[in-house]
Amino acid sequence: MSLWVGILLCVTTYSQQSVDTFIYKILEPVSVYALKSKSNNKTTRLTSSEWVQHDAGQVLSQISGFGTIRKSGAFAFDPVFRGFKLEQLNVINDGGVTAHAACPNRMDPPTSQVMINQVQEIEILKGPHNFRFGPSSGAVINFKTEEPQFTEKPRLFGRLNSGFESNGNIGRTEGMLGVRNKKLQLLLAGSYSKGQDYRDGSDSIINAFFSRGALNMALSYKVNEKQTASINLTRNFARNVSFPVLMMDLLSDDTWLIQGKYAVKLSGKLFNRWNTQVYTSLVDHQMGNSLRPSSASMLSHVFANTKTSGARTELMVKRNTFQFYTGADLKYEFANGTRTRSMLTGPMSGKVFTDTLWQQGSIFRTGIFAHANKKWGKNEFSISTRVDLVKSRPQQASSRYKLAYDHLYSTEVNPSMSIGIVRTLSQKWLTGAWLGRGVRSASITEKFINFLPVGMDAYEVIGNPALKPESNTQFDFMLQYKTEKTLFQLSPFAATIDNFVSSIIMPGVKPMIATSPGVRQYVNIDKATLVGFELTWSQQIGKYFSNEFTSFYTKGHNPAKDQPLPEINPFEIKNKFQGRFDENKLSPYVLCRHAFRQDRVSEDFGERKTKAFTVVDLGMRLVMLKSTQLTIASQNIFDVTYREHLSRYIKPTLPLSSPGRSFVVMASWEF
Numbered sequence: 001m002s003l004w005v006g007i008l009l010c011v012t013t014y015s016q017q018s019v020d021t022f023i024y025k026i027l028e029p030v031s032v033y034a035l036k037s038k039s040n041n042k043t044t045r046l047t048s049s050e051w052v053q054h055d056a057g058q059v060l061s062q063i064s065g066f067g068t069i070r071k072s073g074a075f076a077f078d079p080v081f082r083g084f085k086l087e088q089l090n091v092i093n094d095g096g097v098t099a100h101a102a103c104p105n106r107m108d109p110p111t112s113q114v115m116i117n118q119v120q121e122i123e124i125l126k127g128p129h130n131f132r133f134g135p136s137s138g139a140v141i142n143f144k145t146e147e148p149q150f151t152e153k154p155r156l157f158g159r160l161n162s163g164f165e166s167n168g169n170i171g172r173t174e175g176m177l178g179v180r181n182k183k184l185q186l187l188l189a190g191s192y193s194k195g196q197d198y199r200d201g202s203d204s205i206i207n208a209f210f211s212r213g214a215l216n217m218a219l220s221y222k223v224n225e226k227q228t229a230s231i232n233l234t235r236n237f238a239r240n241v242s243f244p245v246l247m248m249d250l251l252s253d254d255t256w257l258i259q260g261k262y263a264v265k266l267s268g269k270l271f272n273r274w275n276t277q278v279y280t281s282l283v284d285h286q287m288g289n290s291l292r293p294s295s296a297s298m299l300s301h302v303f304a305n306t307k308t309s310g311a312r313t314e315l316m317v318k319r320n321t322f323q324f325y326t327g328a329d330l331k332y333e334f335a336n337g338t339r340t341r342s343m344l345t346g347p348m349s350g351k352v353f354t355d356t357l358w359q360q361g362s363i364f365r366t367g368i369f370a371h372a373n374k375k376w377g378k379n380e381f382s383i384s385t386r387v388d389l390v391k392s393r394p395q396q397a398s399s400r401y402k403l404a405y406d407h408l409y410s411t412e413v414n415p416s417m418s419i420g421i422v423r424t425l426s427q428k429w430l431t432g433a434w435l436g437r438g439v440r441s442a443s444i445t446e447k448f449i450n451f452l453p454v455g456m457d458a459y460e461v462i463g464n465p466a467l468k469p470e471s472n473t474q475f476d477f478m479l480q481y482k483t484e485k486t487l488f489q490l491s492p493f494a495a496t497i498d499n500f501v502s503s504i505i506m507p508g509v510k511p512m513i514a515t516s517p518g519v520r521q522y523v524n525i526d527k528a529t530l531v532g533f534e535l536t537w538s539q540q541i542g543k544y545f546s547n548e549f550t551s552f553y554t555k556g557h558n559p560a561k562d563q564p565l566p567e568i569n570p571f572e573i574k575n576k577f578q579g580r581f582d583e584n585k586l587s588p589y590v591l592c593r594h595a596f597r598q599d600r601v602s603e604d605f606g607e608r609k610t611k612a613f614t615v616v617d618l619g620m621r622l623v624m625l626k627s628t629q630l631t632i633a634s635q636n637i638f639d640v641t642y643r644e645h646l647s648r649y650i651k652p653t654l655p656l657s658s659p660g661r662s663f664v665v666m667a668s669w670e671f
Contacts, residue, residue, distance in 0.1 A: 029125070029126035029127055029129055029432075029434060029476045029478065029491065030123065030124065030125055030126070030130070031063070031123075031124045031126070032121050032122070032123050032124075033063060033121060033122045033124070034120070034121045035059070035116070035119050035120060035121060035122065052117065052161045052162070052163040052172040052173065052174050052191070052193070052666060053116050053117070053172070054075075054116070054172055054191065054193035054212050055074075055075055055076065055077055055111070055112060055116070055212075056111040056112070056114035056116045056119070056143065057076065057077030057078060057079050057109065057111040057112065058077050059116055059122070060077075060079045060081075060111065060122070060141070061077065061079075063122075063124065064534045064536065064550045064551070064552045064574070065081050065082050065532075065534050065552045065554075066079055066080065066081050067079075067080045067081075067569035067644065067645070067646045068080065068644070068646060069085065069106075069567065069646045069647075069648075070644060070646060070647040070648065070656055071105065071106075071107070071243050071245045071246055071648050071656075072107070072208065072210070072241060072242060072243045072244070072245075072250075073168075073197075073198060073206045073207065073208025073242065073244070073656065073659075074168060074170065074195050074198070074208040074210050075112065075208075075210045075212065075238070075241050075250075076106070076107050076108060076109055076111075076112040076241070076250075077111070078106050078109040078111070079091075079109075079111055079141070080567060080568075080569065080646060081124075081138055081139050081141075082126075082138060082139070082493065082495075082530060082532055082552075082554050083138075083530045083532070083554045083556045083565060083567075083568045083569075084137060084138020084139060084530070085138075085567060086106075086443070086445075087440065087442075087443040087446075088137045088138040088440070088470075088472075089137075089138050089139055089140075089141060090133065090134050090135065090136055090137075090139070090140045090141065091109075091110040091111055091114075091141045091143075092133055092134070092140065092141070092142050092143070093114060093142075093143050093145075093257065093259070094142075094143070094144055094145055094232070094259065094261070094277075095132075095133055095142060095144075095275075095277070095312065096133070096259060096277050096279050096310060096312050096329075097232075097257055097258075097259040097277075097279035097280075097281060097310075098110050098281065098308060099113040099255055099257060099281040099283055099306070099308060100281070100283065100306040100307075100308045100333050100335060100444070101283075101306070102253070102283040102284065102285035102304040102305055102306045102335070102337065103250070103253075103285050103287060103302075103304060104304070104337075104357055104358075104445065104449060104452045104454045105243075105246055105248075105453075105454055106454075107241070107243055107246075107250045107253070107285070107287060108238075108250070108253050108255075108283065108285060111141075112238075113234075113236055113255050113257060113281070113283070114143050115189070115191065115214045115216050115234050115236065116143075117161070117174040117176075117189065117191050118145050118176070118189055118216055118218075118234075119143045119144065119145060120144055120145055120146040121144050122141065122142070122143055122144070123140075123141075123142040123144055124139060124140075124141060124142075125139060125140035125141075125142065126139050126476065126491075126493075127139065127418075127434070127436060127438075127472075127474045127476050127493060127495070128416060128418055128436035128437060128438025128472050128473075128474055129382075129384060129418040129420060129434045129436045129474075129476065130371060130384050130418070131369045131371065131384045131385060131386035131416050131418070131438070132314065132325055132327070132369055132371050132384070133312075133329075134329065134331070134365075134367070135365075135367075135386070135388055135414065135416060135438060135439060135440045135441075136416070136438045137438045137439075137440045137470065137472045137497075138472070145218070145232070148180075148185040148218075148220035148222075148228065148230060149180060149185065150180055150181065150182050150183065150184075150185060150222050151180055151181060151182065152181075152182050153181070154179065154180070154181040155179070155180055155181070156177075156178070156179050156671075157177075157178050157179075157180070157670075157671060158175065158176050158177040158178055158670070158671055159175060159176050159668065159669065159670040159671070160173075160174075160175040160668070160669050161173065161174050161175065161666060161667070161668045161669075162174075162666065162667055163631075163664065163665065163666030163667075164664070164665055164666075165195075165635075165662050165663070165664050166662050166663040166664075167198045167199060167635075167659045167660060167661065167662030167663075168195045168196055168197065168198035168208055168659065168662070169195060169196045170193065170194070170195035170196075171193065171194055171195070172191070172192075172193040173191065173192055173193075174189070174190065174191035174192075175189065175190060175191075176188070176189040177189075182222070183221065183222050184219075184220070184221055184222070185218075185219070185220040186217075186218070186219050186220075187216070187217070187218040187219075188216070188217055189214075189215070189216040189217075189218075190213070190214065190215050190216070191213060191214045192212070192213040192214075193210075193211075193212045193213070194210065194211045194212070195208060195209060195210050196208070196209050197209060197242075198659045198660075198662075199659070199660050200641050200657035200658065200659065200660050201636065201639045201640045201641030201642065201657070201660035201661070202641040202657075202660075203660070204657065206244070206650075206656065206657060206659075207242040207244040207650075208242055208244075209240065209241070209242045210238065210240070210241040210242065211238065211239040211240055211241070212236075212237075212238045212241075213236070213237050213238075214234060214235065214236045214237070215234070215235045216232070216233065216234045216235075217232075217233045218230065218231070218232045218233075219231050219232075226264060226265050226266060227262070227263065227264050227265075228262070228263045229260075229261070229262050229263075230260070230261045230262075230263075231258075231259070231260045231261075232257075232258070232259045232260075232261075233256070233257070233258050233259075234255075234256070234257040234258075235254075235255070235256055236253070236254070236255040236257070237252070237253065237254050237255070238250060238252070238253040239251070239252055239253075240252075240291065241253075242291070243287075244650045244656065245647075245648035245649060245650050245656055247289060247300065247453070248287040248288050248289050248300060248302065249287060249288070249289070249291045249292070250285070250286075250287050251286040251287055251288055251290070251291070252284075252285070252286045253283070253284070253285050253286075254283075254284045254285075255281065255282065255283045255284070256280075256281065256282045257279075257281045258279060258280050258281070259277060259278075259279040260277060260278050260279070261275065261276070261277040262275070262276045262277070263275050263276075270317070271315045271316060271317050272316055272317055272318045273315070273316040274313070274314070274315050274316075275312075275313070275314050275316075276311075276312070276313040276314075277311065277312050277313075278309075278310070278311045278312075279309070279310055279311070280307070280308065280309040280310075281306075281307070281308045281309075282305070282306075282307055283304075283305060283306045283307075284304075284305045285302075285303075285304045285305065285306075285337075286301070286302065286303055286304075287301075287302045287304075288300055288301035288302060297343070297344055297345045297346065298341055298342065298343055298344060299341075299342040299344055300339060300340070300341050300342075301339070301340050301342075302337060302338070302339045302340075302357070303337055303338055304335070304336070304337025304338075304357055305335075305336055305337065306333070306334065306335045306336070307332075307333070307334045308331065308332070308333050308334075309331070309332045310329065310330055310331035310332065311329065311330055312327065312328075312329040312330075313327050313328060313329075314326070314327030315327060321374060321375035321376070322372070322373070322374050322375075323372065323373045323374075324370070324371070324372045324373075325369075325370065325371040325372070326368075326369065326370045326371075327368070327369060328366070328367065328368045328369070329366070329367055329369070330364070330365065330366040330367070331364075331365045331366075332362070332363070332364050332365075333362065333363045333364075333444055334360070334361070334362045335357070335358040335360070335361050335362075335444045335445075335448075336357070336358060336360045337356070337357035337358060338354055338355065338356055338357065339354070339355045339356075339357060339452070340352060340353070340354050340355075341353040341354075341355070341513075355450065355451070355452075355512060356396065356398055356450050357449070357450060357452060358394070358444055358445070358448045358449060358450065358463075359394035359395070359396050359397045359398055359401060359448050359450055360394060360395035360396040361392070361393070361394045361395070361444040361447060361448030361463075362392065362393060362394075362395060362444070363390065363391070363392040363441070363443075363444055363447075364390070364391045364392075365388055365389070365390045365391075365441070366388070366389050367386050367387060367388035367389070368386060368387055369384075369385065369386035370383075370384070370385055370386070371383070371384040371385075372384075378423055378424045378425075379421055379422070379423050379424075380421070380422040380423075381419075381420070381421050382418075382419070382420040382421075382422075382434070383417075383418070383419050383420075384417070384418045384436070385415075385416065385417040385418070386415075386416050387413065387414070387415050387416075388412075388413070388414040388416075388439070388441075389411070389412075389413055389414075390410075390411070390412045390413075390414060390441040390469075391409075391410070391411050391412075392409070392410050392441065392442075392444075392447055392448075392465070393408060393409040393410075393465075394408055394447075394448045394465070398450055400450075400451070401448075401450055401462070401463075404462065405464070405465055405466065407465065407466065408465050409465070410441075410447075410465055410466070412441050412469050414439035414440070414441060414469050415439065416436075416437060416438045416439050417436065417437055418434060418435065418436025418437070418438075419434070419435055419436070420432065420433065420434035420435070420436075420476075421433055421434075422478075428481055428482060428483055429479075429480070429481055430478075430479075430480040430481075430482070431477075431478060431479050431480070432476075432477070432478040433475070433476070433477050433478075434475070434476045434477075435473075435474075435475050436473070436474055436476075437471060437472065437473045437474075438471070438472050438474075439469050439470070439471045439472075440469060440470055440471075441469045441470075442464075442467035442468075442469070442470070442501055442522070445463065446463055446464070446467055446501050446522045447463045447464060447465050447467060447522075448463040448465070449461055449462065449463040449522075450462065450463065451511065451512045451519065452512075453516065455503065455520065455605065456566060456567070456605045456606060456607060456648070457517070457605055457606045458515075458516055458517055459503075459505065459511075459516065459517055459518050459519060459520040460511040460512060460513070460516050460518070460519050460520070461503060461519070461520045461521070461522065462506075462519060462520070462521050462522070463522055464521060464522040464523060467499075467501060467522060467523075467524055468499040468524050469499065470497060470498070470499050470500060470501050470524075471497070471498045471499060472495050472496070472497045472498075473495065473496050473497075473498070474493060474494065474495040474496075475493065475494050475495075476491065476492075476493045477491070477492050477493070478490070478491050484540075485539060485540040486537075486538070486539050486540075487536065487537070487538040487539075488536070488537050488538075489535070489536045489537075490533060490534075490535050491533060491534045491535070492531075492532070492533040493530075493531065493532060493533065494529075494530075494531045495529065495530040495531070496527060496528075496529050497527065497528045497529070497530070498526070498527055499524040499525075499526070500524065500525045500526075500527065500528035500558075501522060501523075501524060502522070502523060502524075502525050502528075502558070503520040503521060503522050503523060504520060504521060504523050505518055505519070505520055506518070506519045506520065506521050525558065525560050526559075526560055527559055527560070528556065528557065528558050528559070528565055529556070529557045529559070530554060530555070530556045530557075530565070531554070531555050532552065532553050532554035532555060533552065533553060534550070534551070534552040535549075535550065535551045535552070536548070536549070536550050537549040537550075544579050544580055544581055545577065545578065545579050545580075546577075546578050546580070547575075547576070547577055548574075548575070548576045549573070549574070549575050550573070550574045550575075551571070551572060551573040551574070552569070552571075552572055553571040553572075554568055554569060555568070555600065556568045556600075558602075561604065563602055563603060563604065564600040564601060564602055565602060566601070566602035566604075566605045566607050567607070567646055568598070568600065568645075569595075569598075569645060569646065570595050570596045570597065570598035570610065570612075570645055571595075571596040572593070572594070572595045572596065573593070573594050574591070574592065574593045574594075575591075575592045576589060576590070576591045576592075577589060577590045578590075584623070585622065585623040586620070586621075586622055586623075587620065587621040587622075588618075588619070588620040589618070589619050589620070590616070590617070590618055591616070591617040591618075591619070592614065592615070592616050592617075593614070593615050593616075593617075594612070594613070594614045594615075595610075595612060595613055595614075595642075595644075595645070596612050597609070597610065597611055597612040598610040598645045608649070610643060610644075610645040611642070611643075613640055613642035614640065615635075615636050615638075615640055615642065616636070616637050616638060617633060617634065617635045617636065617637065618633065618634045618637055619631065619632065619633030619634070619664075620632055620633070627669060627670045627671055628667070628668065628669050628670075629667075629668045630665075630666070630667055630668075631664070631665070631666045631667075631668070632663075632664065632665050632666075633663070633664040633665075634661065634662070634663050634664070635659070635661070635662045635663075635664060636658075636659065636660055636661050636662065637661060638661075639660045639661040640660070641657055641660065642657065642658055643655040643656065643657050643658065644658055
């Protein structure tokens with residue numbers, strides 16, 4: 001019954017965006033999502049841009065095909081796209097800089113280090129079809145900031161946003177101040193958010209306290225009419241964040257993201273653009289159980305740090321109907337950390353044990369790439385390729401890890417390639433197809449984690465330096481119908497992943513901590529499959545209303561075990577309805593989301609089935625002055641109790657439920 005009620009509710013509510021703002025780039029499966037007020041005919045605006053957000057994973061969860069693994073009620077939502085997750089997703093900022101999670105349990109995934117209020121748009125490169133920004137398996141997620149602008153006369157500009165959510169007492173504020181002239185642009189930005197525990201739809205209290213802030217400085221200098229140099233520095237920090245599904249909470253997380261870029265633009269020469277950048281990220285992370293009740297029998301504390309450094313250079317040539325990119329990049333990742341376990345009770349009271357986390361694991365990757373687009377009559381062709389050389393090793397292997405493996409170092413050569421075609425069938429119909437194979441080497445965690453519980457269950461996990469590179473062969477198809485007031489787009493895909501990285505239980509192997517049920521080892525399984533689709537139907541209804549229906553579905557399967565892959569989103573549909581009155585100064589909307597029951601779960605990983613649910617939100621944006629707007633909204637207006645399928649359990653009988661009814665208000669001012 002709940003399934004049909006959800007459909008009935010959803011099909012009577014519609015979109016906040018007109019069809020004209022929901023057009024995808026073609027040439028390869030790319031979607032662009034705008035976060036700021038400026039948009040063009042290749043972007044669609046996300047609802048969250050109507051108020052301040054503090055977590056990029058929360059923003060991604062609005063996009064069709066995305067879900068998020070939730071271990072905290074309000075922070076560090078780890079994205080899953082079409083069933084691909086973790087290092088199968090390449091998360092970057094402005095084409096390069098990224099941060100490696102310092103927490104083995106990913107309390108700080110790369111998306112949590114994105115200063116989302118500085119992001120202009122999010123570019124999603126689906127599947128293994130574009131290799132300009134590194135190896136691509138499931139997708140590349142590129143958070144892009146606005147390009148610098150220069151003016152003949154000095155100009156001061158900025159903005160200030162402040163918002164509040166009632167459920168959880170979440171307060172958010174962010175601001176930016178900038179100055180630009182004909183040679184220089186300087187931006188200074190900051191954000192701070194803080195929240196407390198929230199209530200789910202059944203009035204149960206969920207631990208969700210957090211404190212999150214960021215500072216940013218971006219300086220751009222116009223060397224001459226054709227060359228621009230820039231540097232971007234971001235300082236993120238988080239304090240005392242609750243992770244109720246884990247054994248520890250985040251005590252502190254301090255991160256530096258530093259990126260320098262140099263751009264050269266020419267016309268009529270050998271190339272049209274030459275972009276070069278260098279970057280580094282430094283993460284210092286502490287977690288422990290000191291915020292938990294004092295009845296704990298063991299006090300645990302983890303100090304961890306990671307470093308990611310890289311460089312990238314790219315040439316672009318554009319000639320009429322031909323566009324070509326080529327270049328090279330390199331990336332170095334290093335992870336280090338220790339866990340101390342102080343015994344408080346029992347016969348071992350007073351003893352302290354120290355464990356290494358990643359054994360100072362490191363991975364160095366260097367690669368070359370080429371990407372070309374060519375228009376020929378009604379057809380547009382694309383080809384993308386790259387080759388990577390990857391070296392990995394633990395610099396301080398533990399004695400127990402050494403006994404498990406004969407060879408600790410590895411060197412791999414990974415070739416990737418994709419071809420595609422888009423054909424214009426008529427003025428209204430467009431179709432496209434892409435076939436690609438993307439290869440990625442196993443991550444530091446998959447290779448070097450040292451007897452720590454990092455998965456869905458409580459089993460300790462040991463890395464495997466002998467893991468083979470994982471390769472994804474994927475076919476994407478697109479069918480699009482577009483008129484002045486209607487857009488219909490269907491995007492099915494099918495993927496076969498060879499040497500899929502998973503884990504198996506090791507019988508008879510003793511875990512580090514006696515309460516752990518056992519030990520898992522990362523291994524390659526021969527093959528895994530993922531199939532699914534995204535569907536969008538947008539309409540402009542008369543002069544004042546717009547409508548958007550979206551849905552997505554993914555089915556993952558492990559043929560070796562003849563069972564589903566774990567952590568796959570259920571079939572989901574959304575409908576939005578929005579009005580635009582008084583020259584867009586008043587914009588009310590209704591958003592309905594229905595997630596179907598997910599009973600395709602992996603028993604090997606203790607995954608649980610999830611019931612269907614329907615959630616309805618109401619909101620309104622009011623532009624009071626040219627530069628000032630007010631947004632009010634009610635989320636989960638019917639106070640439904642529900643659990644996202646990818647959310648973990650606090651206890652075997654206590655799920656990490658999503659928030660119940662919440663009221664949101666935000667004021668925004670720009671100058």
